[in-house]
Amino acid sequence: MLRTELCRLLDIDIPIIQAPIVPGACPELVAAVSNAGAIGSLGAAFRSAKDLTNDIRRVRQLTPRPFIVNHVVPLVDEAAFAASLEARPTAISLALGHQPGLIKRVQEAGLRVLHQVHTVTQARQVAESEVDVIIAQGSEAGGNCGMVASSVLIPQVVDAVSPIPVVAAGGVADGRGLAAALVLGAVGANIGTRFLACEEACVDPAWKQRILGAQSEDAVQLTFWQELFGAPGAEAFDVVPRALRTPFSDEWLARDVGGDAERLRVEIVKAVRSGRIHELAPFTGQATGLINSVSPARDVIDAILTQAEDVLRRASQLIT
Template identity: 50%
Template sequence: MTQTSGEDVMLRTPLCDVLGIDVPIILAAMGGTASSAEFAAAASNEGALGSIGSLFRTSAAIKRDVDMVKELTNRNFAVNHIPPTLDAEAFRHTLAARPAVISFALGDPGDLVRQAHDVGSKVMIQITTVAQAIEAAERGADVIIAQGGEAGGYGGIVSTMALVPQVVDVVSPIPVVAAGGIFDGRGIAAAFMLGAVGVNMGTRFLASKEAPIEDAWKAAIASAQSEDAVKVEVLNDIQPLPGTAGYGTVLRSLRTPFMDEWGTKREEARRDGERLWTEIQARARVGRRHETLLTAGQTSGGITEILSVAEIIRQLTAEAEKVLSRGPSLASR
């Protein structure tokens, strides 16, 4: 963080230089219908780093977004890939597009890091344990995202507060980004105090006007309490991702009748997983997603407004600058 004269604080960190962005805020790469070129561009155009997700998406949708985002922004953006379920066609298309950043999550990317570097892209790797962070550093990551268990996306059991400083200590001088449990400027300031140089945020941006999800999903986030966002372990029974057992990650969802029911029948869910996954998708298509799966992190309890992406980023920046400018006075109390 760079501090100017008096109490003015400019929210710029070394992450901004590494990724070529103005503010150290990353729109998390999310899967399924929660990702689009338009969504990513909205974040990038405001000086943050927008991300395009690939999980649970078709090759055509990913390729469309990689091509389209360049028409919507001249700023840097990231394209995310999941090593255990890598879409080889979409990854080749990503490499050909040479985005500023290629990110990986939910598994060891191995040689994919070298391939990304070979086309000139920076590499971010998201991890959920210290051991994974060490592995990511050894692979040559330019940035490491340490995601705590509070997050809505597939996360582990270690909290952000405990995970981030440990990761900072073992991977220094590689920049570390904090994820999970951050929804306002106070969370950004706290991440900096833990040694992170930026934040990766998903749930706060899902509750935005540009998020390509149903209004009912956004409204559910804005009206939920933190305790409503629960780990849905049964989803790994219904739709097991290769590598999730070893990586130890579980998605969070706001409580729904479907997940409440099948969470008590996990053996049956394992046997009937394909049918149940089809049912989840079918209900979503007809506007009944609220009955099955509403991905969200524990920050949902602190989110009460659905704003534009630009408004969210400006609000986050102003709040963080205000908190950070009070640092010396707070420490003297």
Template identity: 45%
Template sequence: MLRTPLCETLGIDVPVIGAPFGPFEEVEVAAAVCRAGGLGSVGTGGPLPALREQWTRLRQLTDRPFAVNHTMRPFNEEAFQATIEERPAAISFHMSVPADLVARAHEAGILWVQQVQDVREAEQAVRAEADVIVAQGGEAGGHGGEVSTMVLVPQVVDVAGGVPVVAAGGIADGRGLAAALALGAQGVALGTRLLASAEMNISEEWKQRIVASDGRDAVKVTQHDRVLPPFSRPGCHSVPRSLRTPFLDELEEHPERVDPALAGPQLMQAAREGRIHAYLPMAGQSAGLIRDVRPTAEIVRDVVDTAERILHGEVA
């Protein structure tokens, strides 16, 4: 079985992390990643009682390590403190590098997985003593930067020292994992590939749009500030990537026609009701590599097995 030092750091069996998916309930897919030997993740986009219920259910489904994700869009102090009290194996974070929060996690014995979008953030993550750094290329779905994965990963590896680096963005199969290892990373984070998994709790229409995509319709939402919640700390900037929709086209081509006071709350309500795919179905360019909806465990096993065969010269 393919193992790297990342596995020792996180207490996992294979070098795969399941990405968090914002406000979407993903307990089943996170548990499946954990059972397959990787690090599953859950987001903190919902109300605290629902989050606590999710954590309880996840612990019932697996005794393996998992991560709870937090972001700066917006940051929820109540949810963060509850996470500290819950003591998951790791807290993952993106959209800034908050050294004060890293210290709080470490005081509670929790590992810190820091996602970065450029070398500057990677240097900040090293200074903040992050335990793992996820170098997320601009190909990724959801909120991300601009530098491509092929460029960003070796840049981050060069400044990370002994901190394990994980590649994210544009990775959907074992070829991506093999390439990431060749670039100096110790594992990968899967996002869009797991959106199109059997366990993921999003609409089938969203999943089938990913399967049908060739990657060209996964575009940056440059006018996102008009409709998404604000960042809760100054200096945070991250542009989401989504599959195109009539709403997105209108937002990008005629932003003056979209009233933030109306569209923002409507978007959040759609997310809560499972209709966000009609507006902003987040997905990365790796959608162009995804051809089916499969069980999460099969996806993880295939990624690891294919990468291992490539590294042994068994796959052209």
């Protein structure tokens, strides 16, 4: 069995976190991942306190195992955040911004705090709040990501925040990726795109099929996004979404947003709320090129674990 400090901290058997991919991270996926011995994450973004509470209740109906609730710092809904603290999941994870007050509230509630970052500077800022785990996300990741590749970001963050354990995110979809993360000094992997292509993920089947058919170069950064939603505020991290190419993204990557910004903002928000975001921007990482099947979450986790253990055993034989 492959056990790390992450397993001890979160009371899990396998050092894998399912990323809180919205809308894919529904209770069914979260529970399936946790039941398989890893840990699932429920995304709170765009959910009301009532909806989030119902989702947490549903997760607990499906699994007795640990799980995480994630909040996007620049979009935190106060009622939903309070509801998640009251529900007492195993941990709260925070992303896309730094607000020490939120971290302190989680700590005062007696819950573990995980915090995602994209640069060494951000990691040092978050480390000052004494979080339990820092997730270092490389630019290969889907959704909102930074500009530094995982292979150079992870070891730098490990060195910068020691002894706080670091989890790798971005570009991990199989056991080789998990093994590489561990060799770079991480204590586990935060995986998103691979879990989107799971039977339990609550996304349109067309999105899953696009992941299977895409190459890594088809997952592009939507550099026009900041023109639509503005520069990040003081609490927000500077990130750019990565998604599979669509006619929508091809058009706006090739032309100036200009006076169309407000219309496009409305169109995107409507797509998110109606579950149609995959038609405009199916958030997907470069790991898409490694994925060739839609499988149950348990099968995905078992395959990753088996391959990682095999890779690490073979690597150890290189030392004479």
